[in-house]
Amino acid sequence: MTLVGNGVRGDFMSDSADLALLSVVKEFGAHRAVDSVTFDVAPGEFFSILGPSGCGKTTLMRMIAGFEHPTSGDIRIRGKSMLAVPANKRPVNMVFQSLALFPMMSVGENVGYGLACAGVDKIEAGQRITRILDRVGLAGFEDRPVTKLSGGQRQRVAIARCLVLEPTLVLLDEPLGALDLKLREHMKLELKQLQAAFNTTFLYITHDQSEALVMSDRVAVMNKGRFEQVGSPRELYHNPLTSFVAGFVGDANVWNGSTFGAQATGLGIKLSTGAALVGAGSGSGAVSAYLRPEAIALAAVPGELSSLPNRFAGTVSTVLFDGAASTLVIKAEGFPHLRATLPQAGPLAGIMAGAPIGFGFAPEALKIFPA
């Protein structure tokens, strides 16, 4: 499962994959909503597509579900092309962004709808409905109207309605978008557990990087209709291949500058605000540099950071206390604006605004991309 470049894989094993897309393009008039997307999803995998709103995620998913037809390219499920198969005959089921539960039906009827369509007899359908509701934690909810459920319960009905049909692939289009923050955090874990328990392949789309990173085996980062990078959450976080991925996945300080040549420890750049840094990357001329707040080492005295080629002194301008996610905003000569994670266990935990501070980072932590 190695990745070569921009989401294009050298060894394409579409036959052993549950889902494979080959150079799929979708145009709406002159607008290319999905631009030559190629990827595959292995059986049992939790695969996410992460991208900003309007980048083409929903369009891509609707093509897989069968509601849109690709302008060109092929979509295969277990090796079989789906282009000629209508939506109601595809072995995929979708959890819609709005959930799209049927409001005039009870929970049991919602879950049983697909079984009735498949011609499963009443007795067996009843048993399967009971079993699936039990597994998603809604035992005994058969006769409840769906309009009387809480957000999380409605979510589970939408998922049960798909899983009861035992599809090859479940598509989820930002299903947590409508939930409040607390419930969203909870459902994230629950979805992951459900997927593991059913061992069903999930294709999940979201604009929320935390959802994608927490739940997925692999994530594709999508921008303007294209896949920028496909990889494990760790790969994307630690080794972004493009400037967009570095900026979109995780939090980062983003600086503009220009290169001034290779140094012993990496590529030398000078920020537009004046500081000279050494980082990792390629390019010459104008560049963007990305540095994660938690990659910055802090010290009360700059001398403690002597092992780091990039080390500077500044003053604390603001302390943003947020428990484990507390950050410092540091003002330093040559830097525009710099945020560093403040460990709550270390000696600096009680630092106040105005205090002098030393900071530094390894060259590998500063990712440099051509601007």
Add this chain to the structure above:
Amino acid sequence: MTALPSSERSLFAEKLGLFLLLAPAVLWLGVLVILPHVEIAVLSFSERIAPRVYAFGFGNYLEFLGEPIYWRTFARTAFLSILVTLITLVISFPVALYIAKFASGKSKPLLFLMCLIPFWASELVRTLGWMMMLRETGVLSFLLQKAGLASGPVEMLYNDASVVLGLVYGGMLFMIVPLTNALESLETAQIEAGYDLGGSHLTVLRRIIIPHAMPGIVAGSIVVFMLTVGNFVTPVMLGGKNGLWFTEQIYSQFITRFNWPQGSAFGFMLLLLSTVIVWLGLRLTGQGFAETLRKA
């Protein structure tokens, strides 16, 4: 100590406001709807026992039951009105579904306008249009002969089919508007979910689209049925002598025979017919009247 506590005072003000708000509607209902009906009801129970002498009695209703032409016309009107309502529903449903769910934003008002345009002309003129199309020397007859499908002039007027046709045409708009309203609130994702979970066109229509459109179906059907039962111009013009419609009987009692008590009894029968059929329709579809009005 005469001042009311503030909560009671505001309640009183609220009631007064409500009363003032409802006053025009109550007046309108009283003067134009209830009073005439009370008048008609009273009139319908008066029998003429001698010239210009009237007494209370059920004679007008017995007359209705005793004379086959009356109750047959009555039954015929009821049956054809139900038929017209059903045909209107079946034709309007796909049109409304298309306007509500498939037409693009720009073509939607245009399509609505096209449904509305025929109603700029009066019912009389619209029906005359149909007469020109359907009569022996009319457009359709001419075209059929030209195409070699008919050897001589074809008369398509003055039968039940032409009456039904005209009534359906006149009722379509009143069916399309509530249906479109009801269907517009159906989330497209629900239709898609219906297909996604394996439903055929028929399943999606039967289990998702129609249940959602039910308030619109009921509201549209009630309006079309009432308009049809009470129609006068279309059955007279397109049905001719054969197009017996109950409103014609009422007209002839009031105007031709000058037998107002008999006409009132007929009018009351018609009101009863509308009420019973609407009530049955609501019962059969399991819809509440208030709920239907609210949603439509």
